[in-house]
Amino acid sequence: MELAVRAAAPSCSSSPSLHPPRVPCRLGRSPGLPLPARRVALAAAAFALDPFQEIKTELNDASKTEVFACPVCYEPLIRTGPPGMNLPAIYRSGFKCSKCNKSFTSKDVFLDLTVTSGMKEYSELKPARTELFRSPLVSFLYERGWRQNFNRSGFPGRDEEFQMAQDYFQSVAGGILVDVSCGSGLFSRKFASSGAYSAVIALDFSENMLRQCYDYIKQEETPMNTNLALVRADISRLPFASCSIDAIHAGAAIHCWPSPSNAIAEISRVLKPGGVFVATTFLSTPTNSGPLSIDALRPLRQIVGPVNSSYNFFTEGELEDLCRSCGLINYSSKVQRSFIMFSGQKP
Structure with a gap:
């Protein structure tokens, strides 16, 4: 001990x-x-x-789902309060890094594990495509028509997408799943209700998306003691210890990330050996990328990107290269028009 x-x-x-x-x-x-x-x-x-x-003894005896780490130094957080990954337990707990002494609380309906948590003077803005989803209006509309429009691009719909992801996650059933860029918890709630995981963490940078997720949980009468936690965090600075997470899901998200390479490198860092990453996004097409969908013109994104506030769309070859370069193996994908679900595994 x-x-x-x-x-x-x-x-x-x-x-x-x-x-x-x-x-x-x-x-x-x-x-x-x-x-x-x-x-x-x-x-x-x-x-x-x-x-x-x-x-410290309480941490040693607590559930194996105690995986939160400081986003500054990645040291495990000391937790005071009731153990467990459900909403009431997280809300009543305090978290503190024993190394850098930074404290984190869940004074709202979510636990804020961003680097800027608790700052009073400094504020930080993300690219427009990221800030858009922090809007209360967009958060409200996301499951009330916004997400349903993805069907036009080949997205098969919530139930089928969920089952496709579950098929990829069979090898890590019973482990901890993090639904990154979870939005209003469209899939987080289904993962939690499935009972296939010891804990589900719904993670997003948008405070309003997490509040919407909480509202949906109450409306759907999901038991509050379900192993589902709401966490605010930056996809490029995940607040988890290395090799601590079994499964990571990112639904229709990577095209919004400021730096997909940093994000997938972080995902690779926190996955356990054998852990699985599953994501969906839009493939690059003339409709969503214009001339930049042509292979010969793809390098121009380095010039156009900094002044372009639109989303980043990728070819399947780019997504596979991205996963492999970040250390993931066993890449596989399913494509339907411009929809793609792809997966990689931590060796």
């Missing part, structure tokens, strides 16, 4: 907040106690002397 190791190991720091006071030598050297018993005694004494050990 971490507690026993820390109590027995010598400390290089004098900070009382990070290390317990020294235990009297006679406790660890008592000739009447065998080595295992001496370690237990050391651990018990350290626990009694260090109030922070209560938190």
Whole structure:
């Protein structure tokens, strides 16, 4: 156990907040106690002397779904409050990084794990295609007509897309799934209700999308103790420990991301070995990309992109190259007109 190791190991720091006071030598050297018993005694004494050990022990004994990490330094967050990944437990909990001392709360209906969380003076704007979805109006309309229009481009619809994704995720059933750029939780809620995962994290940068997701959860009478958490985070700075997530889903999202390469590199970082990434998007066509859909003109995006606020659309070859360059293997895809669902796996 971490507690026993820390109590027995010598400390290089004098900070009382990070290390317990020294235990009297006679406790660890008592000739009447065998080595295992001496370690237990050391651990018990350290626990009694260090109030922070209560938190650490709770983390050790908590559900394996405790995967949140600091978006600044990626160190695991210390959690105070009830364990669990459901909405009431997250809402009543506080989170703090033991390394950089940054605190995170869920004072709203979601847990804000962005780098800018808690800042009072500094504000940061994303590209227009990202900021659009932070609008209350767009968040309200997303499931009330906006998403349904994707059918014109070949998207098969919510139920079929969900089942297609589930087929890709069969090998990681029972694990933790993160629905990145979840929007109003169109698929997050279905993943959570399916019971196929130990926990589902609905993650988006838009505060209003997460609020809409919460409203839908209440309207659908989804039990509040369902293993579903709402988290605000940046796709290029995922607040999870490396190799901690089993499955990641990104529905109709990659064309909105400021830097798809940074995002997929982050996805690759947090996936466990064998973990699966599944995403859908629009393939580049003359309709949505104009002349830039022609292979010979694709390099011009480097010139046009910085002054163009429209979405980024890719060819299938580009998507496969992107996944492979970020360390994902076993790439596969399904295409229907300009709709594509593609998948990669962490080796």
